[in-house]
Amino acid sequence: MQVGSAGKWHLPNANPADSARSQMGRSDPAGNHYFRRRRQVFLRRLTEGFSLSMSTSTTTKPQLSAKRLALKRKLKGGSSAPRKKLKVTKSNIDDLPWKTISRPAETGLGGDDGILELEEVEGVEVVYEETEKGRVPKFKVVEEESKPQTDDEEEEMEDAAEEAPESDQEEEENSGSDSEAGDDTSAFDFEKLLPEWQSFALNHRLGNALQAKSFSTPTPIQAAALPPALKGKDVIGVAQTGSGKTLAYGLPIIHYLLNQKRPSKKRRPLRGLILTPTRELALQVTSHLSEVLKAAEPSLPAEGSSTQKKFPPHVSIAAIVGGMSAQKQRRVLDRGLDIIVATPGRLWDIMQDDDSLALEIRNLKFLVLDEADRMIEAGHFAELENILRLTLREASEEQIPGEEHENEADEEVKDGNEMQTFVFSATLSKDLQRNLKKPMRPKFSSKKKKQQKPASTLDDLLLRLDFRDADPEIIDLTPEGNLISSLQEGRINCLTSDKDVYLYYFFLRYPGRSLVFLSSIDGIRRLLPLLELLEVKAFPLHSQLEQRQRLKNLDRFKSIPNAVLLATDIAARGLDIPAVDHVIHFQIPRTADTYVHRNGRTARANRKGFSMLMCAPDERRVVKALMSSLGREESSIEELDIEMSMVDKLKARVQLARQIENSQHKVKKTNHDRNWMKEAAETLGVDLDSELDSDNEDNQANRSKKARDAKIRGMKEELKGMLKTPLIGRGVSAKFITSGTRPIISDLLAGELNEHLVGAKKTEAGSEMVKGASSGKKKSKRKAEPAASGKQNS
Numbered sequence: 142m143q144v145g146s147a148g149k150w151h152l153p154n155a156n157p158a159d160s161a162r163s164q165m166g167r168s169d170p171a172g173n174h175y176f177r178r179r180r181q182v183f184l185r186r187l188t189e190g191f192s193l194s195m196s197t198s199t200t201t202k203p204q205l206s207a208k209r210l211a212l213k214r215k216l217k218g219g220s221s222a223p224r225k226k227l228k229v230t231k232s233n234i235d236d237l238p239w240k241t242i243s244r245p246a247e248t249g250l251g252g253d254d255g256i257l258e259l260e261e262v263e264g265v266e267v268v269y270e271e272t273e274k275g276r277v278p279k280f281k282v283v284e285e286e287s288k289p290q291t292d293d294e295e296e297e298m299e300d301a302a303e304e305a306p307e308s309d310q311e312e313e314e315n316s317g318s319d320s321e322a323g324d325d326t327s328a329f330d331f332e333k334l335l336p337e338w339q340s341f342a343l344n345h346r347l348g349n350a351l352q353a354k355s356f357s358t359p360t361p362i363q364a365a366a367l368p369p370a371l372k373g374k375d376v377i378g379v380a381q382t383g384s385g386k387t388l389a390y391g392l393p394i395i396h397y398l399l400n401q402k403r404p405s406k407k408r409r410p411l412r413g414l415i416l417t418p419t420r421e422l423a424l425q426v427t428s429h430l431s432e433v434l435k436a437a438e439p440s441l442p443a444e445g446s447s448t449q450k451k452f453p454p455h456v457s458i459a460a461i462v463g464g465m466s467a468q469k470q471r472r473v474l475d476r477g478l479d480i481i482v483a484t485p486g487r488l489w490d491i492m493q494d495d496d497s498l499a500l501e502i503r504n505l506k507f508l509v510l511d512e513a514d515r516m517i518e519a520g521h522f523a524e525l526e527n528i529l530r531l532t533l534r535e536a537s538e539e540q541i542p543g544e545e546h547e548n549e550a551d552e553e554v555k556d557g558n559e560m561q562t563f564v565f566s567a568t569l570s571k572d573l574q575r576n577l578k579k580p581m582r583p584k585f586s587s588k589k590k591k592q593q594k595p596a597s598t599l600d601d602l603l604l605r606l607d608f609r610d611a612d613p614e615i616i617d618l619t620p621e622g623n624l625i626s627s628l629q630e631g632r633i634n635c636l637t638s639d640k641d642v643y644l645y646y647f648f649l650r651y652p653g654r655s656l657v658f659l660s661s662i663d664g665i666r667r668l669l670p671l672l673e674l675l676e677v678k679a680f681p682l683h684s685q686l687e688q689r690q691r692l693k694n695l696d697r698f699k700s701i702p703n704a705v706l707l708a709t710d711i712a713a714r715g716l717d718i719p720a721v722d723h724v725i726h727f728q729i730p731r732t733a734d735t736y737v738h739r740n741g742r743t744a745r746a747n748r749k750g751f752s753m754l755m756c757a758p759d760e761r762r763v764v765k766a767l768m769s770s771l772g773r774e775e776s777s778i779e780e781l782d783i784e785m786s787m788v789d790k791l792k793a794r795v796q797l798a799r800q801i802e803n804s805q806h807k808v809k810k811t812n813h814d815r816n817w818m819k820e821a822a823e824t825l826g827v828d829l830d831s832e833l834d835s836d837n838e839d840n841q842a843n844r845s846k847k848a849r850d851a852k853i854r855g856m857k858e859e860l861k862g863m864l865k866t867p868l869i870g871r872g873v874s875a876k877f878i879t880s881g882t883r884p885i886i887s888d889l890l891a892g893e894l895n896e897h898l899v900g901a902k903k904t905e906a907g908s909e910m911v912k913g914a915s916s917g918k919k920k921s922k923r924k925a926e927p928a929a930s931g932k933q934n935s
């Protein structure tokens with residue numbers, strides 16, 4: 142252990158209850174090696190402080206250690222085990238094994254400065270005990286005792302000790318306390334460090350987490366939802382996309398769990414169930430809450446370390462979603478979790494073979510429906526209905542197989558610790574909100590279950606939620622017209638057949654991370670190879686991709702600045718992808734809610750964002766209806782100002798790319814058909830038609846394949862050449878940059894020149910709009926004109 146520079150030394154705090162760590166002087170980064178300077182005045186104060194607190198101390202760790210040791214001896218059949226290190230709790234700082242050390246010259250403490258001697262102590266953990274008189278510091282010291290020979294033996298001994306607790310007190314010791322996790326237990330000073338969060342009186346460890354995440358201020362939905370949720374009320378929260386709804390419901394759950402005793406090694410009872418409509422959202426919510434939990438318990442041993450087994454996390458969370466190994470998820474569930482984040486489909490699958498999970502869901506403390514209004518679209522309706530039925534009070538009278546299964550969740554219900562329900566979304570109709578609040582809502586009834594019709598709409602289903610709260614809190618922070626202030630909207634009116642070229646223009650004109658929504662998987666399959674040929678870094682995301690591929694593509698999209706994600710509406714809800722600059726509606730969404738949620742993937746957490754509608758003539762009426770259901774005029778979305786000369790040039794590139802793609806597709810199809818015929822003939826044991834089978838035919842096919850390949854290679858070369866040639870705007874002279882009708886010299890010098898389109902300024906999408914030209918009226922010569930699509934390419 143190094144004795145450091147002057148900065149390592151500081152005077153102990155005058156009030157011992159405030160900070161035991163600082164009383165002991167500085168600690169090393171691991172937090173268990175301390176130095177102190179002894180001064181008479183300090184020792185006197187400290188002793189007084191501790192003698193007060195010692196009166197209520199109940200810690201008996203040394204006795205426990207002895208019992209464990211005895212058990213170990215029994216298990217080992219002898220007492221010849223080598224020495225082992227055990228933790229013993231001390232209440233008095235002077236009982237710690239301080240060692241005198243020489244005073245290092247580099248401390249700068251030349252004179253005696255009232256210091257009698259300098260001491261150090263190692264292997265001490267400071268913990269706090271809650272007493273009637275407040276928080277009292279205690280010190281856990283490592284002392285030598287008999288030691289099991291292997292980690293397995295040590296675990297065996299601890300398990301045996303847990304199975305045979307000899308007193309309530311010991312049971313409590315076994316079940317763990319804050320101290321067993323080696324937490325940084327110093328109280329978090331909300332007033333000083335996070336004043337905006339102070340009024341919520343959150344568990345101090347959440348203070349550490351919020352600070353670590355730099356969340357200095359609660360978002361409006363968090364500020365509004367936390368007080369009722371922390372009071373135990375049911376909450377229906379509606380707030381714009383990207384406004385921090387996950388923590389609005391997540392913090393009250395974590396706060397509750399951190400305030401509970403640290404769970405023992407026995408199986409944990411399930412306390413929280415968060416249901417989301419998509420796998421990606423479930424994984425994202427899990428990772429968001431896990432990050433907060435990790436930051437709340439910074440001193441937990443790293444994952445995989447041998448000490449981790451001894452200190453399970455205070456709160457455990459996992460995602461249960463389709464597309465991943467169900468077996469693995471079952472194993473995780475078997476170990477016990479505090480919070481499950483799940484999609485209804487997979488959860489219901491697992492529940493059907495696991496009665497104990499069904500029982501745990503009946504005894505939940507928190508039920509959350511995140512983006513509830515999307516579940517119906519995701520085809521989870523029946524499973525959702527089945528799961529929700531288990532959370533009803535009436536349903537708990539029913540006999541469920543496995544009811545005899547014993548766990549701590551049963552005690553919770555006996556304690557009257559009632560379930561809280563949180564329903565959150567960015568879009569929940571006003572009618573539904575009003576109806577949810579009505580006390581006489583229709584409910585599921587277990588007794589009449591057989592006659593009861595299944596719910597037919599999501600509203601119907603949500604109306605049957607069994608809020609324990611007679612008056613659930615409804616918080617609706619939806620902005621007028623669902624408009625987010627940091628989001629700018631625009632549109633391009635063009636023919637369907639020209640959408641590819643305008644999209645490509647947009648990517649070159651406004652580089653950035655773009656999320657493109659299409660309404661069909663086929664559309665994505667068509668567009669993806671085209672963009673790849675045009676050297677746009679594009680990745681697909683849709684339900685027919687394997688889950689692993691979906692996550693991989695999301696990761697790539699997140700990590701590449703100018704990447705493009707071509708997605709169906711599975712990506713419309715909840716996904717929190719950092720810095721999405723543009724959302725593009727390649728096809729117009731069918732509902733206003735989808736429009737709102739798609740747009741919500743950009744302009745998150747007060748960042749700027751741009752959303753663009755690509756509107757074909759036959760889609761105009763959908764846009765009109767969409768805007769009207771948002772209470773807006775169609776004209777509220779302005780048209781993008783488009784450099785038509787560039788679009789025309791880009792058309793040549795897109796046409797060639799399409800030609801290449803069609804040829805490649807034909808080759809693939811022919812090969813596929815031939816192979817299929819051959820395989821089928823082999824399987825059936827029949828001879829192929831001589832036309833298909835003969836050597837002659839093979840030779841001919843080879844020759845035409847070679848010719849096609851050469852043609853494709855040629856076209857690819859040509860396209861490469863085109864992509865290398867800079868696109869120069871009308872009136873721009875690239876040779877004489879100071880001349881031409883549009884000299885580019887000043888933009889060039891200012892670094893404002895768009896590298897792909899010479900003559901266009903480097904600018905953000907949305908900064909060039911055709912004012913007032915939102916409903917197809919011609920206001921500018923340069924705006925996109927559907928009629929121009931047939932124009933000759935220059």
Ligand SMILES: Nc1ncnc2c1ncn2[C@@H]1O[C@H](COP(=O)(O)OP(=O)(O)OP(=O)(O)O)[C@@H](O)[C@H]1O
Pocket residue numbers: 355356357358359360363380381382383384385386387388566567714715716717741742745746
């Ligand atoms: N108090 C806060 N201060 C700053 N950033 C925050 C705060 N709370 C959450 N965030 C961040 O804001 C972003 C959006 O949060 P979140 O995903 O919870 O939004 P949401 O309202 O659920 O969005 P959606 O409706 O699209 O699901 C996240 O990156 C999150 O880390």
